[in-house]
Amino acid sequence: MPANRLFYKTRVVTPGPTDVPPAVLLEMAQPIIHHRTKQFQAIFTQMTQRLGNLFRTKGPVLTLAGSGTTAFEAAMISLAKPGSKVITVASGKFGERWQDIYDQYAPSLNVTNVKINVPWGQAVTAQQIADALAANPDASVVALVHSETSTATACDLKAIAQVTAKSNALLIADSITGVGALPVEMDAWGVDCVVTGSQKALMLPPGLGFVALGQRAQDRLKEVKAGAYYNLDLRRWLKALADNDVPFTAPVSLIRGQSVALEMIEKEGLETIWTRVAKLAAATRAAFGAMGLKLISQNPSDSVTGIFYPAGIDDSKFRGALRDKYGLHTAGGQDGRGAKWKVSILRVSHMGYVDAGDTLAFLSAVETELIAAGQKIESGTALAAAAKVLAS
Ligand SMILES: *Cc1c(COP(=O)(O)O)cnc(C)c1O
Numbered sequence: 001m002p003a004n005r006l007f008y009k010t011r012v013v014t015p016g017p018t019d020v021p022p023a024v025l026l027e028m029a030q031p032i033i034h035h036r037t038k039q040f041q042a043i044f045t046q047m048t049q050r051l052g053n054l055f056r057t058k059g060p061v062l063t064l065a066g067s068g069t070t071a072f073e074a075a076m077i078s079l080a081k082p083g084s085k086v087i088t089v090a091s092g093k094f095g096e097r098w099q100d101i102y103d104q105y106a107p108s109l110n111v112t113n114v115k116i117n118v119p120w121g122q123a124v125t126a127q128q129i130a131d132a133l134a135a136n137p138d139a140s141v142v143a144l145v146h147s148e149t150s151t152a153t154a155c156d157l158k159a160i161a162q163v164t165a166k167s168n169a170l171l172i173a174d175s176i177t178g179v180g181a182l183p184v185e186m187d188a189w190g191v192d193c194v195v196t197g198s199q200k201a202l203m204l205p206p207g208l209g210f211v212a213l214g215q216r217a218q219d220r221l222k223e224v225k226a227g228a229y230y231n232l233d234l235r236r237w238l239k240a241l242a243d244n245d246v247p248f249t250a251p252v253s254l255i256r257g258q259s260v261a262l263e264m265i266e267k268e269g270l271e272t273i274w275t276r277v278a279k280l281a282a283a284t285r286a287a288f289g290a291m292g293l294k295l296i297s298q299n300p301s302d303s304v305t306g307i308f309y310p311a312g313i314d315d316s317k318f319r320g321a322l323r324d325k326y327g328l329h330t331a332g333g334q335d336g337r338g339a340k341w342k343v344s345i346l347r348v349s350h351m352g353y354v355d356a357g358d359t360l361a362f363l364s365a366v367e368t369e370l371i372a373a374g375q376k377i378e379s380g381t382a383l384a385a386a387a388k389v390l391a392s
Helices: 022-028 038-055 068-079 093-109 126-135 157-165 215-223 234-241 252-268 270-290 315-326 356-372 381-391
Strands: 061-065 085-090 112-117 139-145 170-174 193-197 208-213 304-308 345-349
Touching: 022 252, 038 061, 038 208, 038 252, 061 068, 061 234, 068 093, 068 139, 068 170, 068 193, 068 208, 068 215, 068 234, 085 093, 085 126, 093 112, 093 139, 093 170, 112 126, 126 139, 126 157, 139 157, 157 170, 170 215, 208 215, 208 234, 208 252, 215 234, 252 270, 270 304, 270 356, 270 381, 315 345, 315 356, 345 356, 356 381
Parallel strands: 085 112, 085 139, 139 170, 170 193
Antiparallel strands: 061 208, 193 208, 304 345
């Protein structure tokens, strides 16, 4: 923020953390209540019910204190069978992280990590998963990312779940930028374990991770004894949930805020939100296309859009101008094993508390700054293209 502007309106359009609605902020500002009280239990029980509606599951949804990584790591290590293979898919930075986590635990869990690497910007296919399972029938887990935020790419989770359901392997899906933004039907699709976090589509600050468990995942937790981990043992969290509780001190303020945010989602309607997110993404893709900018993804996710900068644009200067002149907080890229995108891409989010006004402001600012940087774009191109989609 420029030093001379003390009161500065920010528009957070990064793909996490995202903006939090005022009603949720106010709820979190309420006085602290003790977590072993009837009052807190009522809030927690209601939030858990709402999570079930969000994931479209009748099964248990666990609320862990920690970020999305905490929740996914807990699912990965609690559900893997010792002595088996685990299949991990990387098509971006987050998938690479999940591969690293199983590598780290391989000696203590006694698992062999079978890695599928997909070029960044592409999505893993159901056929690739089927082939990997055919070659590794002793795999106990397939861990992958539904919406790979680092590459703005989504895979066909429904088709992949049809494949894993026929195998002995559980499907663990990182849907941290999927759930609440893209259609996810956990029970109907037969996804064994779906994980999300609070700071993306769920309109809360970072700090909560959610793990939804299907029947096969619950059976696996019974079948397999816990290994060398404690806080991350899902059995502990599942046992506490049976009493509408968590095993350790609950992040009470976040939980009451999450309940309010989930109530807002229910009131708007999940399908309505999916449609809104898809429309904002389509408008953004149309505007980028009209300006001649290339998408980073060949299978774009609707929760986040990324483009490659045209030659001559400096990432830090460009996003600095968006931030300082327009209050727009955007995301750049990341470097990983599959690609080095740290200074070459720009990403914008369509999930959570973001609307058409934010999206149009972002697109207009991008166009203005590209023109200022010498790009040959006719003024008004981005808005004309976006408005056509938004009006349809
Ligand atoms: C944000 C995100 C995560 C979790 O990251 P944390 O920083 O641990 O919350 C994991 N996977 C994807 C796809 C994400 O977008």
